[in-house]
Amino acid sequence: MTARRASLMVTCLGDLFFPEVGVSIVRLLRKLGVAVDVPADQTCCGLPLFNSGYHADAAAVAGRAVALFRDSEHVVVPSGSCAWMVKHEYPGLLADSALAREASQLAARTHEFSQFLVRVLGVTDFTAAVPGRVTYHDSCHLLRGLHESQSPRTLLGKLKGAELVPLPGADECCGFGGSFAVRLPEVSSQILAKKLANVESTGAGCLVACDAGCLMQMGGGLKRAKSRVRALHLAELLDGGR
Amino acid sequence: MTTRAEFISRIREQVQKTPGRFSAASARRPQHPAAEADTIRRELAERWPETLEAFRREFEGVAGVFHRVATIDMVPAVVSRIAHEREARELVTWHSAALGADLAPALGARGLDVHPMPESEPGGVAERERLRAIAARADLGLTGVDLAIAETGTLVLVSGAGRPRSTSLLPPCHIAVFDRTVLVESLRQVGVLLEAWHGDGRPPAAGAAINFITGPSRTADIELTLTRGVHGPKEVHAIFVEQPIRG
């Protein structure tokens, strides 16, 4: 274990809609001996602005984040898409600004949550908060942006009290896509319906993802269908005591 | 109308503002393609049995029918068996010079109507039309092969005098005769040979078309149901002759 200090970038969706994810991450990291801080006045990584083409505004938001996390040793992000934004797009967005160098440095110090546990801390033994059969959905930015499919599966595979079952079409989009979900709601909903049919086919009681956007989409669909399957962030499931 | 000069200058203008954002390099071409082609041939001469076996596997994988005989004299028997099984009589064939052997008498003796294509320029339009009509109504088309690619099970045929394009295209059954001298392993090697044919080496023929044929004509355009023989042949046979055809 190499990291003793980490800052949580809670992200807008994590802050506003899924505060318990942040709480779980703080508890887990602390148990692992990592000192956690949360720089104040966080808002958003700027991905929604970036994806819709408002790049000057996204750069301004990115600049704020770079300044906020200036002193962080490691930055841990609960969503693959936001981690991808910081790691892949900040350096380009801020390339012509005074923050260019810092943006690249922040990109290197930033980690998606599961990657931080497995690839930085090297810890993989946890106990499930919700026992039983679980299945895992690859969020697009984590899988194809950060090329990560193994870390979450390693953690879930070794999770005490849980049985990981494969999700058919795990690597297919859930239909969230940010503003896509409301610009083309019919298409987004049909993609979701196919995803959820796959989820139900696994017999899992718990659907895990590492992205608040996917969880909002899939969790919202499951709740609307009154499914017994719960959509949880990986951190919530790992947070079952050691 | 846009002229060549205008057209190219528009492109040049754009090319000059090209951002050099991506890694860029065209493939490394052989410096002396003919020499490299010779090297490939020499190396392959030693391992042709493996190459042939790989070719057979791939060729059968694309629904080709593979046959093997010891000498070119045994080819007519195979051809006539194929013909009889299909109740076929009319056969159109490349000229003997292009095939490397004159099989017409033997095929004729086995009851086939054999139409060899002429060795050189077939006269005027009317004569060309007549020959094409023969190919269009023939049941079988007999050709040679200029390359057989093991990686993909592909037959490469170069058009030219005495080796019309239609022989391997219009009849519903195409029969190709080849030997170890045309076997190659990979598409990469084919690249070297094509460079040689167009560079310092000698092409197999002087026609304007090179056709790669990988199995019978197919389509899956109706409900993705695989169907063979939509425009080209429904069947492709490859007869391997152990003894090199041209001795």
Next chain:
Amino acid sequence: MSDAELATPFRQRADGAMKDAFLQEALTIATTKFIGLRRDAFAGFPEGEALRDQARAIKEATLQHLDHHLETLIGNVERLGGHVHYAATPAEARSIIVDIARRTGARMAVKSKSMATEEIHLNEALEAAGITPVETDLGEYIIQLAHERPSHIIAPAIHKTKGQVAELFSRELKRPAEPDPEALTRIARGELREKFLQADLGITGANFAVADTGTVVLVTNEGNGRMVTSLPRVHVAVMGVEKVVPSFTDLMVFLAILAKSATGQKLSVYTSMVQGPRRAGELEGPDEFHLVLLDGGRIAQIGGPLREALSCLRCGACLNVCPVYRQIGGHAYGYTYPGPIGILLTAMLEGAPAVKDLAHASSLCGACVEACPVRIDIPRMLIDLRREVDDKKIAPWTERVAFKLLARLLQHPRLYRFAAKAGRIMQKPFASDGRIGRLPLFFGEWTRTRDLPPVASRTFQERWASEKDLQA
């Protein structure tokens, strides 16, 4: 698609496609099958990944000297006795081809499948000039008989059932047709064989053109490409300028990955390389060969933001994996080129305003980049198009204002916190049991099919600031 159909907003066209039960089934079956075929083809081909990188590098290198490579190509085609024509616009391309047809007295033209001729709407122009165009790719033949347009780049008629095709053949060809693919294919073979032998003019596209030998390369499975380039007196190939590759060595790299990406075949059945008109001693081959080089918006992108899209091989792999294409199919996009790459090509050919809605027809999931044989970064260019649509104020003002407000809010934590509080108050009438089931206005687009989590009674940052045990 006609102007009238295009007048229907994209969202409605997409919705209509999703209500077509047969189309839905056909799309699922076809795209799933293509995905599996492609995956298996590359699984058995370990060198494929390196070849994909190399193919991309070749396309890039070629673009950087496109003027030079085209001049080489032109020189070689002319040396071989062919004629080269230059079309800046679709209209110019149409008139070049119609002129050739008229001059040579052609009454009927057989065509092998070509997206470039679809793009320039050639068939309508030929018909208007009294020349009958006959599509000879089976899928294209079907949709030509049905007066439709292709719905997939490589499988143009995947939206039709065998029953529909049988009905179409019976009606249009005036002969009985059983709904059996084998029998239908046999009928088409018979009908089209006559046309191949009668036609005066053969029209093709080009998958590649090899500059240093003046070779036009056509890849087909049916053999129609060979027919069209061998039998008629005149052959016209229509080619986007970006299709040129420097040498045969380069060509082999592309051939090794093209069919695997498209249909999972190691090679398509026929790769036909034609080098000008019929030569001395040849029985077949055209007396005249014409190459029409097409700009149509491509040239401006050599140094433009859509440059990467000029590397597209038209394999269709990105369509099959696209979650949006898989729901709505090709027609809903409204233009010649569907799917994710189609949005970029439409922007290239028709201009950015044409894709103001289409640019958003993607969840940016990135499956297309992964499937693309030359790894075109489609999502990045879609985002750039969205940006252009915003910057040029083509996007609706309401949207631009909303995003400007969002930008303000995200740059000012006090505004952000205020918005959270406001959200909590405003959501009250709609939230129950920790879920929001129905929201008014724009937000209702979400809640029609999905619940929304309410803004937390205390945000994470509020809890962090106040809960001692969280901080300890």
